Amino acid sequence: MKNTIKVERAKKNWTQADLAKHIGISRQGLNSIETGKFIPSTLLALRMAKVFGTTVEELFQLEVDEDGPGE
């Protein structure tokens, strides 16, 4: 799964620590999500989308090989 957290963060001129504080997780935890090592819960993804004023779908996208079997 890829994400545009870094891009959205840059738009707001926020550091990882700033965003982490806004969504209530640790900076290391946010780094793990931003680098794609950890997939966040729906709740955290929604919180992130809310602080950026965007949607979860815009923030997180499936990679080509991650489409379901029916795709």
Place this chain on the structure above:
Amino acid sequence: MEQSKKSLNQQSIIFALIYGATYLPASWLLKHKVAGQSVSVIIALVPVITFAIFIYKYIKAISAMDEVKQRVQLEAVVIGFSLTAMLLMLLFLLELCGISNPGWFGYGFMVGYCWLFYIIGWLISKRKYGV
């Protein structure tokens, strides 16, 4: 909120140290048969009680962690538990073959191996998630 999370983390570490500080002297006292049987039973129970308090504090600390740290702890516990169970199974099967070495693989050492495997799991998981 952040302060309370930190405090819960610190409490679990403090109680882990208290557990260690009771387990090692209790083992020494019981090994050297310093006290009578009834007192020895009480001495044997002290580390069990401190361990129970540590587990309670540890679970409370985990529930206050963010989801990435919770995953790290979960994987560390799963790896630690699995490796300990594998070692116990291997030792049991070897014992059935007539091979045993209580000097290195007695009950007392199992506690140490269990902690060692948890730490290995924790390091693997921390590395995996980059935290």
